[in-house]
Amino acid sequence: MGDVSKLNDTAGAKRVIRRHGFAKPFWEGTREKKLVIQYCRATGKYQHFPRPVSIYTGRSSDIEWREVSGRGEVFSYSIARRGHPAFRGQEPYAVVIVTLDVGVNVIANIMNCTRDELRIGMRVGPCWLPLEDGTNLLMFEPDRAAGVN
Amino acid sequence: MSLRDSAIVAYAETKVVEKSDRDIFELDGEILESLLNKTGIEKSEIDALVVSGLTRTGAGNVFWAQTTADELGLEVDFCEQVHIGGCSATGAVARAAAAIDAGLCATAFLLFADTPVKEDNRRERDFRGEWTDTYGLMGPPGSFGLLTRRYEHQYGLDYEMLGKLAVTQRNHALLNDKACEKLRKPITVSDYINSRMIAEPIRLLDCVMPCDGATGLIMMSRKRAKEKGLSNCVIPISYAERTNYRGGEGMVDITWSGHEAAGQHALKQAGITLKDVASFHPYDDFLIAIMLQFENLGFCKHGEGSQFIRDNDLSFNGNLPLNTGGGLISTGQAACSSHNLVEAVRQLMGEGGARQVKDTRNALVTGIGWINYGRNWGSSSVMVLVPNE
Numbered sequence: 055m056g057d058v059s060k061l062n063d064t065a066g067a068k069r070v071i072r073r074h075g076f077a078k079p080f081w082e083g084t085r086e087k088k089l090v091i092q093y094c095r096a097t098g099k100y101q102h103f104p105r106p107v108s109i110y111t112g113r114s115s116d117i118e119w120r121e122v123s124g125r126g127e128v129f130s131y132s133i134a135r136r137g138h139p140a141f142r143g144q145e146p147y148a149v150v151i152v153t154l155d156v157g158v159n160v161i162a163n164i165m166n167c168t169r170d171e172l173r174i175g176m177r178v179g180p181c182w183l184p185l186e187d188g189t190n191l192l193m194f195e196p197d198r199a200a201g202v203n
Numbered sequence: 204m205s206l207r208d209s210a211i212v213a214y215a216e217t218k219v220v221e222k223s224d225r226d227i228f229e230l231d232g233e234i235l236e237s238l239l240n241k242t243g244i245e246k247s248e249i250d251a252l253v254v255s256g257l258t259r260t261g262a263g264n265v266f267w268a269q270t271t272a273d274e275l276g277l278e279v280d281f282c283e284q285v286h287i288g289g290c291s292a293t294g295a296v297a298r299a300a301a302a303i304d305a306g307l308c309a310t311a312f313l314l315f316a317d318t319p320v321k322e323d324n325r326r327e328r329d330f331r332g333e334w335t336d337t338y339g340l341m342g343p344p345g346s347f348g349l350l351t352r353r354y355e356h357q358y359g360l361d362y363e364m365l366g367k368l369a370v371t372q373r374n375h376a377l378l379n380d381k382a383c384e385k386l387r388k389p390i391t392v393s394d395y396i397n398s399r400m401i402a403e404p405i406r407l408l409d410c411v412m413p414c415d416g417a418t419g420l421i422m423m424s425r426k427r428a429k430e431k432g433l434s435n436c437v438i439p440i441s442y443a444e445r446t447n448y449r450g451g452e453g454m455v456d457i458t459w460s461g462h463e464a465a466g467q468h469a470l471k472q473a474g475i476t477l478k479d480v481a482s483f484h485p486y487d488d489f490l491i492a493i494m495l496q497f498e499n500l501g502f503c504k505h506g507e508g509s510q511f512i513r514d515n516d517l518s519f520n521g522n523l524p525l526n527t528g529g530g531l532i533s534t535g536q537a538a539c540s541s542h543n544l545v546e547a548v549r550q551l552m553g554e555g556g557a558r559q560v561k562d563t564r565n566a567l568v569t570g571i572g573w574i575n576y577g578r579n580w581g582s583s584s585v586m587v588l589v590p591n592e
């Protein structure tokens with residue numbers, strides 16, 4: 055187990071991702087490091103993770119995919135001290151929930167972040183971890199351009 | 204309400220163990236034999252089998268209820284598996300009562316057996332493989348770490364009060380010879396605070412420990428119970444469950460759970476208020492879940508859980524007895540998480556022994572089932588039980 059004052063970026067984790075067919079637009083967007091998520095035309099709300107229908111109306115016909123900035127703020131976080139099997143040896147690392155500015159929560163890891171910096175309300179932006187198939191994994195990092203916050 | 208016409212006439216439990224050296228079907232057999240002995244009924248009178256989901260050993264067998272009936276030589280008219288995770292135990296009682304009331308069956312055997320440590324056949328198909336395993340979110344402790352940190356941000360959290368819950372339940376397990384022996388050792392609040400971090404701020408002593416074991420119940424109509432002279436029985440007078448609470452909404456306050464909705468319904472149906480609750484047996488996969496249930500059921504306002512725990516004596520002889528068998532956390536999470544229900548039945552039958560509660564007018568039992576994406580949990584259940592008058 056590493057120094058608990060630091061946080062691991064988890065770039066070395068051996069991730070195996072089991073993808074659903076209907077999430078393909080999300081993953082295709084990541085090839086160009088674009089965050090593309092589901093939007094419900096009927097209610098004007100976003101949703102994540104991708105679903106087969108709008109969770110607001112129950113209709114797939116209300117769903118479209120929209121690119122969003124990926125900026126937002128930390129909603130909550132937990133620091134894993136005993137990792138998921140694929141993450142053994144990466145501890146300690148942070149799992150965060152980020153509330154995107156478009157009003158939807160997304161779970162990911164945080165990179166380039168110290169333990170002292172990490173707190174609820176911290177501004178973050180997206181960063182991308184390359185995967186073997188040419189897609190990229192959405193991660194977050196502190197938005198230092200947002201200044202002290 | 205039909206639930207009131209049915210009765211739980213007997214309960215049975217195996218010892219909870221860290222790892223079973225017996226097959227799950229042998230545990231089933233032990234429970235069946237114990238229930239036949241306690242009730243004096245013949246096997247042939249059992250015409251319903253209700254088994255629980257949340258069995259990791261049975262997972263993967265799509266014929267689990269029928270397989271179990273076959274192993275036990277049971278010929279039944281109602282064969283059911285209840286699949287609402289940790290709500291399955293209370294949910295099974297409600298479904299059995301409904302089936303009895305509808306005339307689908309007369310004598311139901313409810314069986315909660317699982318040996319997940321010995322044999323885990325589970326393979327889940329859900330969002331995790333794509334959206335959370337990918338980020339190393341470590342199962343339930345990881346999810347409850349996120350929930351706890353958010354709670355603390357919104358309201359503040361006195362971890363020593365979670366420690367008080369840990370100690371109270373552990374003291375109860377010391378009096379429960381069916382609890383897992385590894386957990387039958389006294390602990391202090393500082394032991395809780397100093398237990399190692401798993402998924403900050405979740406500590407080892409916040410968590411249930413998966414164990415192996417089984418329990419069972421026999422249910423029948425009250426009329427039939429009376430005819431058979433089974434007078435020491437327990438009546439489920441109300442039940443409500445809610446799955447995917449606010450699931451059709453986007454941003455929600457994750458410190459609110461389906462117990463808010465299910466609790467109001469169940470209490471109203473029972474015709475009691477929280478002030479009338481004589482003992483409380485909440486689902487406890489994590490200590491914070493108990494605090495959240497105090498708040499969501501309305502024992503105290505949201506954010507006041509720490510103060511509520513400080514102000515109340517939750518021991519078996521206190522003003523609000525809590526999980527008097529030790530809860531899942533100090534009994535061991537076995538038997539499809541049915542132990543808190545079975546403990547409530549035992550108490551209302553007056554068979555609590557060294558941990559018998561004084562007030563047996565009723566018991567409030569809850570369930571928590573499944574964990575959703577970045578919120579709290581998937582299903583919430585609430586049941587009120589009373590002794591046969």
